[in-house]
Amino acid sequence: MAELSRRDAIAALGGGSMAALPAGAPAAATASSGCAAFDKGWRRGFDGQRIADLGDGRFLNPLIGGDRPDPAILQDGADYYMTFSSFDSYPGLTIWHSRDLVNWRPRQPALTRNIGAVWAVSLEKHAGRYFLYIPVKATPNDIYVIWADHIDGPWSDPVSLGLHAHIDPCHAVAEDGSRWLFLSGGDRIRLSDDGLSTVGAVEHVYDPWRYPDDWDVEGFSPEGPKIVHRDGWYYMITAVGGTAGPPTGHMVIVARSRSLHGPWANDPGNPVVRTVSTDERWWSRGHASLVTAPDGSWWSVYHGFENGFWTLGRQVLLDPVRWTADGWFRMTGGDLAKPLPKPKGGQGGVHGQPLSDDFSGPLALGAKWNFFRPGPAERDRVRVERGALVLRGSGTAPVDSSPLLLIAGDQAYAFECDVAIAPGGTAGLVLFYDDKLYCGLGFDEHRFVTHQYGIERGRPANPHGRRMRIRITNTRHIVAIHTSGDGGRTWRRFDRGMEVSGYHHNVRGGFLMLRPGLYAAGEGEARFRDFRFRAL
Incomplete structure (x- = not known):
């Protein structure tokens, strides 16, 4: 196995660089701080997973x-x-x-x-x-x-x-x-x-x-x-x-x-x-x-x-x-x-992988990131360039834009990313079950777009323009969304909370899971920088 980078090694010990959580959000568990009562007992690896x-x-x-x-x-x-x-x-x-x-x-x-x-x-x-x-x-x-x-x-x-x-x-x-x-x-x-x-x-x-x-x-x-x-x-x-x-x-x-x-x-x-x-x-x-x-x-x-x-x-x-x-x-x-008791013998090693991504190297398509139901040329929409994931817009919303998704295996977590859009574009962060059941927040240069129940709902004014940082926190099915216009130094809570315990197979079918991800729709390209994930 290749030697871990210093950044990965820090993450494996429960460290990392996620900006301070918004006021009132649960603190992230580390390898030494223990776990929430809901999932007590596990050790913590990359990104606190x-x-x-x-x-x-x-x-x-x-x-x-x-x-x-x-x-x-x-x-x-x-x-x-x-x-x-x-x-x-x-x-x-x-x-x-x-x-x-x-x-x-x-x-x-x-x-x-x-x-x-x-x-x-x-x-x-x-x-x-x-x-x-x-x-x-x-x-x-x-x-x-x-x-x-x-x-x-x-x-x-x-x-x-x-x-x-x-x-x-x-x-x-x-x-x-x-x-x-x-x-x-x-x-x-x-x-x-x-x-x-x-x-x-x-x-x-x-x-x-x-x-x-x-x-x-x-x-x-x-x-x-x-x-x-x-x-x-x-x-x-x-x-x-x-x-x-x-x-x-x-x-x-x-x-x-x-x-x-x-x-x-x-x-x-x-x-x-x-x-x-x-x-x-x-x-x-x-x-x-x-x-x-x-x-x-x-x-x-x-x-x-x-x-x-x-x-x-x-x-x-x-x-x-x-x-x-x-x-x-x-x-x-x-x-x-x-x-x-573990099986005896064999060589152990580091488990899992970091979900945080600074986009400094090749995109881990398949090993980490996946498109949902992609078309034949979906791979051509995405590239990594100067520390950014560049995703060309497709469709009008998560329903038809084939978002890029991760598998997150913890009961509670937060993920955040800096998002910049082109004129006429829409982009954002989602919790995505399938193209009929998802939630999250997107924006264009004038307004937010609230995703809830797999449909696009409220369109409040966007004070940040064509670039902002978004954080979604999923605390055992209770979802809070925050936005920042200054790169994460200060945060504003978005005025729409959600509960997502019903976003699963026994409601929707399909045998899938609720996954964090990114999407880009409309005109031009969206640039995603400094994606950070932290299990809570």
């Missing part, structure tokens, strides 16, 4: 904060790679890397061309080559494959497999060497030897275990199959119960077979993971994979919603696994509310 590694041989979930759904994990020698559903964010499918299963850093995005909303993928290595099997919601729906000879790419152009009726592929190799994709609904299809096309037709091979009718779930929805081979058994791990909806719905079930070709027998202990009470720390737990740690111990990665924080999306979780005498496995981390 919470991190899982407690530094004392234990860790506390989430493994990576914020929207990291449908984790696809690959063990490659001493290295672990993981990626997540990226939906409408592009560049997408950023690969994360770890040596100890607890500390993770982003590397490069694998998918740059918009092929649709990316759902749960399969990340595999076969015969020395890396593969990503990618289901997308598009017109029509499909499953694509891309490949690379190095995990950092370059990755190939997407190849359509023509599978329009299934999601959540999982690559698996049978005892006879044949390659297969297991699919939602208990189905599978054979792959060609090179893994880049299908052979024959989809076949049904497994009837998933069914929960009792009186359980509160979203729907049956058998999906997310993951295959692991151990001690002569193939284990198929499946999610049922629906991904969101009631917190007690999503769950993990298991079946096994001596052959990848079946027959499959359900675990009599199903489900092996399920949220059973809304009092638990993590809701809707499911979509699990198994992996071995450097010391040979077994672990499961899966996702869940944080209690009361659907707005953060599905976060990735790590749960220790124990194998039973009769060859099944059990999760042993309980409801994951308490610290757990």
Whole structure:
């Protein structure tokens, strides 16, 4: 891993240079000052963000904060790679890397061309080559494959497999060497030897275990199959119960077979993971994979919603696994509310990345910043120039301007930026779920524009002209906005507060999260300088 810059090292210790918060705003937590009562227990890393590694041989979930759904994990020698559903964010499918299963850093995005909303993928290595099997919601729906000879790419152009009726592929190799994709609904299809096309037709091979009718779930929805081979058994791990909806719905079930070709027998202990009470720390737990740690111990990665924080999306979780005498496995981390012993062995390292950005180097597109639902030439709108992110205007508002967004994984945070616009332009800062549900503040040279509920509302006079500094503070769903006309020396509170606890999937659909970001609309270019993020 490259040596951290002095600035990054300071941020990793909880330091940083965010200007003083407005009067009445919560103080930022640091590595030594402790955390707010709502999220007590985590250590703090870059920009005060919470991190899982407690530094004392234990860790506390989430493994990576914020929207990291449908984790696809690959063990490659001493290295672990993981990626997540990226939906409408592009560049997408950023690969994360770890040596100890607890500390993770982003590397490069694998998918740059918009092929649709990316759902749960399969990340595999076969015969020395890396593969990503990618289901997308598009017109029509499909499953694509891309490949690379190095995990950092370059990755190939997407190849359509023509599978329009299934999601959540999982690559698996049978005892006879044949390659297969297991699919939602208990189905599978054979792959060609090179893994880049299908052979024959989809076949049904497994009837998933069914929960009792009186359980509160979203729907049956058998999906997310993951295959692991151990001690002569193939284990198929499946999610049922629906991904969101009631917190007690999503769950993990298991079946096994001596052959990848079946027959499959359900675990009599199903489900092996399920949220059973809304009092638990993590809701809707499911979509699990198994992996071995450097010391040979077994672990499961899966996702869940944080209690009361659907707005953060599905976060990735790590749960220790124990194998039973009769060859099944059990999760042993309980409801994951308490610290757990870390996996032993492996090389740790710095976790995460700073979200603050002084735009002094190349823009971290994919690894940090993503466009929402970009057009083919969206990348041409943005450049970094003399310490500024320059973003050409598009559309009229966040609804049609493809804003640049970040994933923020803390319950409370503030972000601010200096924004300058051209005549006829509009720009600002947003909290963005999707193009129908967002909030924030923009401005043109004469008036502010208030974004609320995904629509443009009040237009009070703008006293700052074509340049100002804006700060948005999201304190556990209570949003305050401040503006400054003197570069952050003095601040004025904007006369519109907001509450955003309903900006999430169970209200809007889409499986996304509420994300901080920047947008530019109208004429000319907007210049964003000195973007600062701080978890509170």
